[in-house]
Amino acid sequence: MTGWTVDCGDGPRPVSLPHAWRQDVPVAWEGPAVYRSSVSASFADEWLVFEGVSYRAEVLFDGEMVCDHRGIWDAFAVPLAAFVGSTVSVEVRVTKNGGESFPVRDVLSGFLPYVYNTFGGMYGDVRVVRSASDPTAGHEGRSAGRVKTSGRTILVDDEPFYLRGVLSWGWYPELGHTNPSDDEIRSEVRLAKSMGFNTIKFCLWVPRHRFFEILDEEGMFAWLELPLWDPSGDAEKLEAMATELERIVLQYRHHRSIIAWTVGCELSASTPHEFRQRVVEMVQRETGCGLVKDNSGGSEMYGGDLREYGTFQDFHPYCDTHWYPVVLDSLRFGPRVRGPILLGEFNDFDVHRDLRALKERRPFWVSDDASLNDKSVRWQHDLPTVLKESRWTQCDNAALVRSSVSKGAWIRRRVMEHVRSMYEVAGYVVTGWRHTPISTSGTVDDDLQQVFDNMHEWNSEAMLFLISVRRPPWVNGGNRPGWLDPQCFFEGQAFFRVGAVMSKHSEDQLKWSLGHMNGKCDPHEVWLCAPNEVGQVSVDLTPGDYILNARLSDVVSRWQVWVVQRPEWQAFSGWSKSDPYRAFNDVVLPGGENLLTTRLDDEAIARAKAGAKVVAVLEHEGTIPMPFWRECIQEFAPGLLDPFAEQWDRFWGIAPDRALDPDWLRERLGDYEVLMNRVDTRTYKEHPYIVKAGSALVTTLRPQGGHGAQPYGVTRNPSGSTLLARMLEGKW
Numbered sequence: 194m195t196g197w198t199v200d201c202g203d204g205p206r207p208v209s210l211p212h213a214w215r216q217d218v219p220v221a222w223e224g225p226a227v228y229r230s231s232v233s234a235s236f237a238d239e240w241l242v243f244e245g246v247s248y249r250a251e252v253l254f255d256g257e258m259v260c261d262h263r264g265i266w267d268a269f270a271v272p273l274a275a276f277v278g279s280t281v282s283v284e285v286r287v288t289k290n291g292g293e294s295f296p297v298r299d300v301l302s303g304f305l306p307y308v309y310n311t312f313g314g315m316y317g318d319v320r321v322v323r324s325a326s327d328p329t330a331g332h333e334g335r336s337a338g339r340v341k342t343s344g345r346t347i348l349v350d351d352e353p354f355y356l357r358g359v360l361s362w363g364w365y366p367e368l369g370h371t372n373p374s375d376d377e378i379r380s381e382v383r384l385a386k387s388m389g390f391n392t393i394k395f396c397l398w399v400p401r402h403r404f405f406e407i408l409d410e411e412g413m414f415a416w417l418e419l420p421l422w423d424p425s426g427d428a429e430k431l432e433a434m435a436t437e438l439e440r441i442v443l444q445y446r447h448h449r450s451i452i453a454w455t456v457g458c459e460l461s462a463s464t465p466h467e468f469r470q471r472v473v474e475m476v477q478r479e480t481g482c483g484l485v486k487d488n489s490g491g492s493e494m495y496g497g498d499l500r501e502y503g504t505f506q507d508f509h510p511y512c513d514t515h516w517y518p519v520v521l522d523s524l525r526f527g528p529r530v531r532g533p534i535l536l537g538e539f540n541d542f543d544v545h546r547d548l549r550a551l552k553e554r555r556p557f558w559v560s561d562d563a564s565l566n567d568k569s570v571r572w573q574h575d576l577p578t579v580l581k582e583s584r585w586t587q588c589d590n591a592a593l594v595r596s597s598v599s600k601g602a603w604i605r606r607r608v609m610e611h612v613r614s615m616y617e618v619a620g621y622v623v624t625g626w627r628h629t630p631i632s633t634s635g636t637v638d639d640d641l642q643q644v645f646d647n648m649h650e651w652n653s654e655a656m657l658f659l660i661s662v663r664r665p666p667w668v669n670g671g672n673r674p675g676w677l678d679p680q681c682f683f684e685g686q687a688f689f690r691v692g693a694v695m696s697k698h699s700e701d702q703l704k705w706s707l708g709h710m711n712g713k714c715d716p717h718e719v720w721l722c723a724p725n726e727v728g729q730v731s732v733d734l735t736p737g738d739y740i741l742n743a744r745l746s747d748v749v750s751r752w753q754v755w756v757v758q759r760p761e762w763q764a765f766s767g768w769s770k771s772d773p774y775r776a777f778n779d780v781v782l783p784g785g786e787n788l789l790t791t792r793l794d795d796e797a798i799a800r801a802k803a804g805a806k807v808v809a810v811l812e813h814e815g816t817i818p819m820p821f822w823r824e825c826i827q828e829f830a831p832g833l834l835d836p837f838a839e840q841w842d843r844f845w846g847i848a849p850d851r852a853l854d855p856d857w858l859r860e861r862l863g864d865y866e867v868l869m870n871r872v873d874t875r876t877y878k879e880h881p882y883i884v885k886a887g888s889a890l891v892t893t894l895r896p897q898g899g900h901g902a903q904p905y906g907v908t909r910n911p912s913g914s915t916l917l918a919r920m921l922e923g924k925w
Contacts, residue, residue: 213314213369219564223292234273245317248290266399289313303397303420316370331443340483353722356620358392389652405448421457453484466498489537514822516901533619541624541634543874545597573631603841609651610658657750660690703728801889816851846912852880862886
């Protein structure tokens with residue numbers, strides 16, 4: 194249907210559908226915008242179908258109200274039987290959500306309002322359809338039986354299936370709505386498939402039907418998460434949402450590509466468990482799908498009533514990298530009811546955006562003009578300020594971009610290696626598909642260019658991985674959890690457990706090489722979608738850099754290996770220790786004026802002023818909590834950290850969860866030089882990890898390890914021992 198005009202209060206002008214009013218008006222304007230056209234009715238069984246209007250659509254035929262539809266995501270139809278043989282003037286008054294009339298939390302807004310803002314308009318097609326009954330009332334077909342579960346395994350068409358998904362929030366800034374063309378959809382689907390994904394998770398939005406059809410044509414799958422996020426707890430509003438959710442399910446249940454459904458995301462106390470149960474039962478009844486869950490993320494992680502419903506477990510672990518193994522292990526089933534575990538969102542990392550280029554381009558979503566970029570309900574609204582204040586808008590960003598991409602690639606691979614080693618986990622969804630105004634965690638950037646070029650190493654159907662090697666220490670009269678660093682070793686034995694998941698049944702031998710050595714392991718049987726240990730490698734190595742290469746059938750992988758000399762702490766003459774927080778119980782120093790301390794108190798400062806060297810390793814006073822791996826990149830001054838700079842595997846054992854407080858440092862030390870800096874890649878605020886002030890060196894890095902899966906104690910921590918030895922050598 195063509196010939197549409199829209200009037201946003203400044204007179205009608207021609208438009209083509211799909212249409213959202215975008216920058217034609219201030220972004221906070223809710224409408225109504227008035228769309229007009231005409232339609233000729235020829236048969237009594239004709240309907241005028243609206244395939245997507247956001248949010249309220251008041252439809253008038255020849256000036257008379259014939260329909261008042263509320264809902265962004267479902268189609269609706271108006272009968273033309275009363276107008277056969279005539280041409281009808283059609284007027285549609287559209288009011289979007291997000292304003293006073295329909296606040297975000299009162300309706301099924303999804304997550305897009307938190308990414309940028311709400312959108313308004315007739316963003317779907319409008320067409321005449323012949324049907325004996327309402328053509329949008331619900332599709333009779335459904336894909337029941339295609340998806341099943343057997344214990345922890347997902348079966349699709351009776352074959353084991355490991356879900357490798359990517360999270361999409363429906364962010365299409367070029368369009369201003371969620372209805373891309375067929376060509377755009379196909380390009381997106383093919384790119385995702387080339388990266389190793391087999392599933393797209395539509396997180397809190399519902400695409401048009403063509404998206405699901407194209408996924409099926411391209412051999413890909415969909416996880417449809419219904420647009421329920423942080424809803425109002427008002428019973429009447431929840432009832433309206435339940436009705437709308439059912440309309441969506443009935444219209445979409447027939448798509449073969451949809452293999453998983455979730456009712457909502459990260460729901461907490463405002464969504465009663467009875468409501469979640471009711472909607473889950475509706476989805477199961479209407480779809481017959483074997484994978485249905487009430488709350489992606491789960492009550493155990495996001496609060497609220499702990500009763501949960503559905504056929505699988507769904508967690509959203511967002512951890513600093515060295516904590517992932519511990520957190521993920523805590524989510525194993527144990528004696529609970531068996532079923533697949535899916536990580537419905539996880540493993541994000543915000544790379545550095547080229548701020549100078551972004552400032553030159555100035556897309557609407559970075560503007561400081563509220564009419565273009567109103568904050569609305571967003572909790573992240575940093576870019577307008579960042580582009581005014583950050584030093585990175587004035588200098589070359591290329592090196593920091595490369596460094597952040599290398600860090601993100603390492604993080605995602607390290608995390609995924611542990612995930613693929615877990616038998617209970619049947620799949621994952623990586624956050625996310627595309628950079629947005631609130632994050633740069635996309636696998637494609639703002640221009641839809643692929644960010645990481647090593648995704649085959651961690652996002653493939655078949656892959657090799659290093660299995661965590663346990664080494665529980667004896668502390669204060671008993672064991673505590675403990676692991677070896679998987680890639681950093683003291684001279685002597687380097688030991689690796691290698692695991693595999695394969696795309697087909699295999700009984701091959703693992704072949705490996707390390708330095709000048711190589712070998713084969715005994716054959717191990719590996720089954721589809723099930724992780725298995727396929728070999729142990731033990732070699733004696735002298736200090737240096739190495740590469741461990743491994744091959745099983747046609748699957749290959751390689752890991753950097755770092756071997757260091759074990760320090761002799763008694764050789765550090767002139768050093769004593771003040772350790773009120775007992776971080777260095779296993780380090781015995783000979784004594785002297787130089788001081789290793791875990792508290793920068795008056796005595797330590799006095800020693801530094803007297804000319805003694807002071808190394809202060811802090812995790813309490815003078816520090817600020819913030820992640821080391823997520824949402825940031827590090828800068829390094831040359832010298833002290835040369836063996837560590839951008840060698841991310843070497844930070845596994847020493848990464849902190851705190852940075853230094855600049856205000857506190859200035860008060861205690863005066864001027865200082867930053868040797869290692871943290872740049873937040875969302876806010877672009879900066880905090881140091883290591884500073885030098887005269888003869889004092891202050892850091893939050895952890896030579897003692899002990900967090901998450903880090904080795905426990907300096908003497909068990911190759912990276913930590915090397916760092917502490919370099920600091921005590923005083924060559925800074």
